[in-house]
Amino acid sequence: MAKVFTNLAAAVSSNVTKAISLASTSGMAVGDVLIVGDKQMQVNAIPVAGTAKVQRGMNGTRASNHASLEGAVFGDPDDFRVEAGETQLVKGGGVGYDASAVLLHTSGQHNINVAGVGTMTLAVPDAADEGKRIDVVSSTAQAHVLTVTGGHGGGGASFDVHTFSAVGDSVSFKVQNALWCLISNEGVVIT
Numbered sequence: 001m002a003k004v005f006t007n008l009a010a011a012v013s014s015n016v017t018k019a020i021s022l023a024s025t026s027g028m029a030v031g032d033v034l035i036v037g038d039k040q041m042q043v044n045a046i047p048v049a050g051t052a053k054v055q056r057g058m059n060g061t062r063a064s065n066h067a068s069l070e071g072a073v074f075g076d077p078d079d080f081r082v083e084a085g086e087t088q089l090v091k092g093g094g095v096g097y098d099a100s101a102v103l104l105h106t107s108g109q110h111n112i113n114v115a116g117v118g119t120m121t122l123a124v125p126d127a128a129d130e131g132k133r134i135d136v137v138s139s140t141a142q143a144h145v146l147t148v149t150g151g152h153g154g155g156g157a158s159f160d161v162h163t164f165s166a167v168g169d170s171v172s173f174k175v176q177n178a179l180w181c182l183i184s185n186e187g188v189v190i191t
Contacts, residue, residue, distance in 0.1 A: 002184065003075040004028070005109070005137040005168050008036060009050060012066040020052050022072060023167065028052060034074040036066050043074065071096070071111040071137060096139075103146075107132045111139045112164065118144040125175045133174040133183070138164040146171070152182040152190075163189045 009021040020034065025046050028034075032043040034054055039061045045053040052074075056063040095104055096111045100119040103110055112118050125132070138144055144164040151159035152173060159182075162171055169187035173180040182190075 002186070003073050003079045003135075005071065005073050005135070005170050005186075007139055007167070008066055008068055008070045008072055011068045012036070014063045014065050016063075018053050019047075020054055022050055022052060025050055025052055028074055029076075031077070032074050033058070033077050033079070034072060036070055036072045037064070039064055039066075069113070069139065071109050071139065073109060073135070103134070103136065105129045105132060105134075107134060110134055110136045112136065112144045112146075113139045114142060114144060115140060117142050120144065120146045122146060122148045122173070122180060124149045125178055125180060127178060129175045130178065131175060133172065135170055135172045135184075136162075137170040138167060141165070141167050146188075148173075148180050150179070152180050154179045159190060161191045163191070165189075 004027050007023045009023050012020055028043060028046055030043055030045060034041040034043055034052060040058040041054040041056045042058050043052050043054055047053060095106055095108065096113050097118065098113050100114065102121045102123055105125060112120060136146055146162040148160050148162065151157065153159065166187055171182060171188045172184040174183050
């Protein structure tokens with residue numbers, strides 16, 4: 001199963017240990033990993049749609065407060081294993097953008113939270129970015145546009161414009177040989 005990106009449907013305090021409200025639990029299974037921010041949890045039950053009963057504080061993380069609409073990601077534990085050469089495990093939460101912007105070259109999840117249409121740019125990576133991996137996720141149902149300078153994989157103008165349309169649409173890139181290489185696409189139109 002691929003990772004599924006969603007958002008918290010309600011704030012979570014550090015003392016809540018059981019039920020987490022999510023915008024979607026579609027595709028979630030008992031035993032899945034749920035990551036919010038840099039905090040990891042294990043899914044123990046899905047009693048109703050949109051609610052996951054979890055064990056918090058997995059793999060050395062500690063329960064902490066999380067805001068409503070904070071980005072989250074879930075999937076099979078194997079989906080979160082660090083591959084040889086990767087610089088960082090991709091996490092939920094990460095960087096949020098409330099206005100059009102140039103994306104930071106920071107490994108992790110990048111949430112497009114723009115209320116209207118967001119125009120985002122992913123600049124050409126440099127040697128220091130080698131091995132970095134980012135997931136760009138739409139948190140709003142808008143026609144956000146992400147332009148990857150030079151196109152992903154160096155493909156130029158035929159592979160540079162990425163259009164999102166729904167909450168959860170996402171693309172993932174990894175820097176290889178100083179190029180942003182596309183490694184997954186969920187619902188994003190590339191032109």
